[in-house]
């Protein structure tokens with residue numbers, strides 16, 4: 186055997202006559218022809234007979250999982266500045282990890298995948314793969330595979346790979362490998378082989394080329410125009426996530442202990458934003474706050490529930506056992522919260538006048554929130570109203586948050602302030618929003 | 623003071639600690655982690671699925687980068703084999719696992735702490751996987767760098783265990799109180815004339831050289847392998863290497879052991895809580911003490927493998943209440959086995975946060 190820069194001198198571990206010998210030797214020859222050095226090359230192998238070839242290569246070697254070597258190789262290739270990543274994959278591995286090949290083509294990772302298509306899973310005793318031609322016999326399907334196969338090269342080509350070729354594994358296909366390895370982005374070569382131990386025995390007399398031809402698998406090259414190659418670039422100067430400035434304390438809250446507030450509305454009613462603004466307003470008034478949201482998977486429709494806790498002391502537990510205050514502005518919000526409202530033994534329920542009051546132990550106050558402010562701002566108006574009648578947090582603090590929230594904020598705030606003035610004050614409710622001890 | 627969620631703290635602290643690259647894919651409740659990482663990490667990209675995510679991460683890791691992803695149970699389940707690969711290849715990877723209510727999709731937007739037993743069995747063969755929980759908002763700042771350094775120095779995947787409640791709820795928080803996060807130490811190699819990919823150091827961890835380096839050949843292998851990284855069947859050297867993987871995680875456990883312990887003199891009752899239940903437990907502790915009860919509290923961050931300190935602490939208490947948001951008592955099983963121990967009581971829930979009052983009632987109850 187001729188000395189190779191890339192291979193040890195030990196005889197390769199494959200069965201006599203197996204095309205894997207040729208794949209390995211042609212790989213070494215092509216890499217050498219391109220002037221690469223062994224430590225510039227990373228060989229990533231998959232599961233299959235080819236996967237035991239690592240010790241024979243003088244390159245870096247990575248032996249991964251069944252069907253995954255192309256994704257693993259993609260990560261290695263994308264993170265390197267140069268050199269060459271070569272991936273070996275069987276037809277079984279290509280079937281298992283088809284998506285990884287499509288991703289390699291889509292992203293144009295800089296690597297070459299050799300698919301050693303011997304038309305069966307050899308290591309596991311001879312099951313057919315998705316690439317095995319219909320009718321081909323394997324040890325575990327001796328009657329012949331009944332299901333159809335697909336043309337891997339055409340799939341990968343249509344996914345955008347710059348260079349795809351299919352070669353007959355019985356000849357000298359090193360020129361195809363030189364070409365594939367020379368592609369800056371993603372390239373794939375499918376080498377059609379016959380496994381001498383399993384394939385030949387069960388399909389006697391059939392030539393590899395004929396099998397491929399009869400299955401409609403043409404030898405040839407498919408190209409796409411070159412596109413930009415994906416390499417990972419690291420930008421270590423990204424700005425901190427703490428860019429937003431601290432909320433300055435500018436107001437004084439009257440709340441002494443802790444208040445759990447449930448806000449129930451509908452998608453599109455800006456419930457979450459309203460609750461978040463109240464949380465910020467509370468912090469600006471010297472309180473601690475937590476806020477979380479619950480909504481169905483269809484975020485554009487159905488209920489939208491926000492839970493707020495405002496407290497004088499730091500808050501640890503962020504759950505609300507039973508709310509002290511509930512603010513309900515839509516039928517969705519009401520039907521979601523009805524059980525919880527029923528559990529309220531006291532406290533305050535602010536509910537839109539168009540809704541039927543549920544049974545609850547809370548003091549119920551109705552107001553035309555939706556009629557006054559529209560569905561989009563009803564939750565905000567209701568929260569402003571809550572502040573007005575309970576004086577837990579200054580109304581001005583929330584109005585200020587509304588002003589700061591967006592470009593239209595000042596206009597929205599002044600409109601809401603006017604609308605708030607139109608709602609009748611119910612000063613006795615101040616007593617109702619009992620704080621929890 | 624700012625209004626902030628745990629996701630923002632986790633991603634910012636990981637970035638400051640030197641995490642290089644994030645790969646994300648769509649899953650709730652890890653959405654905010656994904657969003658912030660795209661904004662903050664030196665590099666971040668979107669993958670189509672979980673297996674691709676973990677394979678790309680391992681590829682990055684093999685070249686010397688410190689990679690991170692965030693997921694929830696369904697995604698973690700699909701990553702399982704690839705996490706085993708990272709473990710066997712000895713590649714640093716950090717996975718933020720934001721738990722949610724299962725099985726399957728369960729309630730994607732409801733919190734739960736139901737994946738600890740999965741993590742105990744994640745590595746085939748029963749090898750331990752380092753798992754660090756964030757229990758309090760401050761932990762979102764201090765635990766991720768510890769996870770990253772553990773991954774890098776021990777060359778292993780590490781899981782940061784959290785939940786929807788922590789990563790999606792907004793809390794008022796004083797950023798000024800945060801300690802400085804420094805870039806973590808990375809495993810290197812001073813080997814000049816000789817290198818074997820899996821030759822262990824004194825701490826049983828092999829030195830690291832990236833694949834593709836021009837000094838020495840590197841061989842990484844997910845199958846049973848020898849010190850050179852060459853595939854083995856059942857050779858003594860191969861099995862010894864596989865056994866070493868278990869030993870390196872436990873030998874170095876003290877390097878990543880963290881817990882919060884609030885002990886009261888004379889107490890014979892201990893509350894142990896993690897994840898969603900930790901904050902309720904802290905509040906319950908305060909309420910119990912206000913009522914004159916003598917109670918101690920243990921909030922373990924290092925959940926797996928179990929640090930030797932925990933059995934030592936628990937043995938000092940006649941009654942131990944293990945509070946966790948799952949039905950079967952995952953941590954209780956990890957700590958006490960299926961037989962339990964006299965005086966050990968679980969406080970559990972499904973699909974709702976355990977309230978401080980429930981804990982108080984259990985501790986005050988006569989059956990404790």
Ligand code: SF4
Nearest residue numbers: 200203234380381382
């Ligand atoms: S079993 Fe088949 S594929 Fe494997 S080495 Fe032998 S001939 Fe080649």
